[in-house]
Amino acid sequence: MTGDTSVRLFCLPFEGVSAGVYLPWAEAVGPALVVTPVELPGRGRHPRTRPCGALEPLLAEIIPYVARMCDRPFALYGHGFGALLAYEIAARLEWEHDAVAERLYVSGSGMPHRPVPERAVGHLPDAAMIRRLRERGRMPPADPDPRRAARALTALRADLTVMEAYRRDPRHVVHCPVTALGGQRDRSVTGADLAGWRRCTRRALRVESLPGDHYFPLTARRELLGIFARDLIRPPAARRLLAAAAGY
Secondary structure (H helix, E strand, O other), X not given: OOOOOOEEEEEEOOOOOOHHHHHHHHHHOOOOEEEEEOOOOOOOOOOOOOOOOOHHHHHHHHHHHHHHOOOOOEEEEEEOHHHHHHHHHHHHHHHHHOOOOOOEEEEOOOOOOOOOHHHOOOOOOHHHHHHHHHHHOOXXXXXXXXXXXXXXXXXXXXXXXXXXXXOOOOOOOEOOXXXXXXXXXXXXXXXXXXHHHHHXXXXXXXXXXXXXXXXXXXXXXXXXXXXXXXHHXXXXXXXXXXXXXXXX
């Protein structure tokens, strides 16, 4: 796009929720940063009503969409399960489309790896799964609508199944800088966990701590938008974005 200096920011949702959680971000920023939520099957307005419980079919659903939308410089952001997806998408865009992100943002997650069996919860009955997640501070906010809440629970179980079966391909080392973000009161992700992302990039890793618990993207929007602005947008536009974010 001639004269267009905007950057597209693809946003991947955390486990069990719709990418619509990022729509307020799109409303809070101007055209210099194009916030693009990436919806997953089985939630929101995605035409597929059933979520994917395996990584490869899930990536086959979303990577073609992301690749088509790479019409300008782009970055990826993902939180929790979304961090795993953002990382895999960034790596595969490099391998398959020769497209390198400006930056990869991973938040609320250490370097993805298969957890030890006793930590797995995706196979448990609903009540036990919810109890374990709450103990870890990792139960997503519940939807007050019972029908949407039931759908979200199905999506949550599918996402946990993908996370708990995941095996990282050691060849997937991206060529873009990575920022790893954590909540200051997140009991489930440590600074050492965030530092582990260093193994996933050939560029620099930056670790930042933001106010809030595991779900800090819901409460620290101004801080997150400020980070995106400083990294991705030219100075005049960045100042306007920071001023707009401060109004929320």
